[in-house]
Amino acid sequence: MSVVLKEHQQMLHQMVVDFSRKEIKPLDMVIDKQKGYPKTLWDKIVETGFLGLIVPKEFGGADFDPVAEAQTIFDVASNSASVAFTLEGHYKTVDQLKKYGKASLKEKYLPEANKRIFGFGSTEPQGGSNVMGHTASAVKEGDYWILNGNKTMITNGGLAEVYLVLLKTAENELTCFLVDKDMPGFKYGKQEDFFGMRGTPVGEIFLENVKVTDEYMLGKIGEGVMIGDSAHYDARINMGAIAAGICQHALDIVLDYATERKAIDKPIIDLFSIQNKITEIAIAKENTQLLYEEAAKLKSQGKPYDKVSTMAKSYGSRAAFTSCDHALQVLGGYGYSNEYPVEHLLRDARALQIAEGSLEKMVIEIAKSVQMERV
Ligand SMILES: Cc1cc2nc3c(=O)[nH]c(=O)nc-3n(C[C@H](O)[C@H](O)[C@H](O)COP(=O)(O)OP(=O)(O)OC[C@H]3O[C@@H](n4cnc5c(N)ncnc54)[C@H](O)[C@@H]3O)c2cc1C
Structure with a gap:
């Protein structure tokens, strides 16, 4: 983690980690197989206040900044990418209402954003x-x-x-x-x-x-194109956080599995080939985290963050997919089986190369930004 969380952000982080491990993690594979959230889980997510995370206090929300928002998305995504993706879709939309809505529309709809998605x-x-x-x-x-x-x-x-x-x-x-x-x-x-x-x-x-x-x-x-672009840039911070969360999830599974699984008499975690894959996943996670945290910091400080948030999604989406492929390989045949969560992590990660702007579109955007920085 490259950010230092303030006390109230640290408390949120701990609450989200506890909630995600207790309520979301056990349902991760159920969510994938059933293609949806059990109603009880969804009700708990709403009751716990996840929807109102970035809603200003005056409208009944918790008013957290982009750094805490991205941290929350990462903590949730480390247990279920789908739940984090749902929150990402909600937050990017609420963010545009906060930025561009008329005062009367905000009064009507920002309180709604605490309960309705x-x-x-x-x-x-x-x-x-x-x-x-x-x-x-x-x-x-x-x-x-x-x-x-x-x-x-x-x-x-x-x-x-x-x-x-x-x-x-x-x-x-x-x-x-x-x-x-x-x-x-x-x-x-x-x-x-x-x-x-x-x-x-x-x-x-x-x-x-x-x-x-x-x-x-x-x-x-x-101003539709400008607002659409703004939604993309906001969303890409959280897409980076989802990508890093998927890497973390893959890493957790791999570390458990490789410690237990034996190559005749020694755990496969002692094999260089397995350590190599673990290292690749860990570096991918760390790099993605640095990018989305930097973008979130810039946004919190009111500085331009479009280039770095786009880099977080561009790099993170590919890094997460490759990391899941490494994880699948560590689990061998079980990695390819839906008895283990790695195969769905690989499927989940693939979405990140398309949603919130395709990889190809981001190549154009990043190349343009760096060209403009030179002149
Ligand atoms: C999981 C998921 C969630 C999504 N959520 C949302 C959402 O909340 N809101 C929403 O509006 N949309 C959403 N989308 C849609 C997503 O934004 C589009 O799929 C994406 O913009 C690509 O558009 P397309 O599928 O029509 O492909 P096309 O635009 O038809 O593109 C097809 C291919 O051509 C390439 N291409 C097309 N035009 C160019 C260009 N000008 N330069 C370079 N390459 C180009 C693309 O990169 C792609 O490889 C979601 C998609 C997915 C998979």
Whole structure:
């Protein structure tokens, strides 16, 4: 860990570690097999206050900063990547409401964020990477905006009750709006059957003549791309934390297994080939942690963090996948079996190379940032 936690952050960290080990860890494989959270677990997560972690105190939340937020995501992800992924989808959306919502909208919806889960909808069936190709629209009629279209592959889609969506308000112009599942014309669509992160619901929503006032617009007309980018940069800190959490989870499994498992008469942990893999996983975890913690620190200090958060996700997503592959190899045949959690960690890790911006898009962004830094 490269950050020094303050006393209240340390207390949160200990609470999250205890909760995750007691309540989440025993259900990790159940969550993957059942493709969802047992209701009792979800109720405990909400009751414990995880949803309100970054909600300001004046709206009933715990008001923790990005460093504590990322630490929480790491602590949860070390026990279940899916639960951490659900929280990540919620936090990035709440963060944009905090940054860009009008005062009256924040008053209405930030208290809701302590109990109801939020999601961010940008991707459409015809593509996610190129947002200017989006077709879902908002058209002004008198005092109202009429919202139409669908958004797919939303983290928490189906479970979330409140969404921020990017809608076309003119040619080459996107604007961000808040929609609530209780608005007339809002409908849930299909749920994805993804091969990893199977606890996290990822689904579609339809908007059919949903009517909202200007109050429900975040930022100004045409600021949708900027808000979408901001959501990505915030999310990528936590994606780095999930990647490092997956590495930690893999490391814990490998250390236990390699200590018990014998090559005839000695534990396989004494073999150089196994130590080599353990070392690779440990370094991957540490490097990823340094990157997302640095991004979280910069964000807490009000400094630019987009480049480092993108690096945390770009590096971390590949490091987590490779680490899970090493872990699988240490467990031999059992690593390939669904009797052990490593195979689902490998599947979970793969999602991180796509969600919150594909690896290919991040290559473009990082290369551009470092080019701009030179001039
Ligand atoms: C687990 C999971 C959770 C997700 N959660 C959300 C969410 O909460 N909200 C949301 O809106 N979306 C979400 N998504 C969707 C995700 O953002 C998109 O899948 C991603 O942006 C890629 O879009 P696409 O799948 O349409 O692929 P496409 O955009 O069709 O891309 C296909 C391939 O072409 C490459 N490519 C496309 N355009 C370019 C370009 N301009 N430059 C370089 N390479 C390019 C891509 O990198 C990719 O390899 C989620 C996806 C997953 C898997």
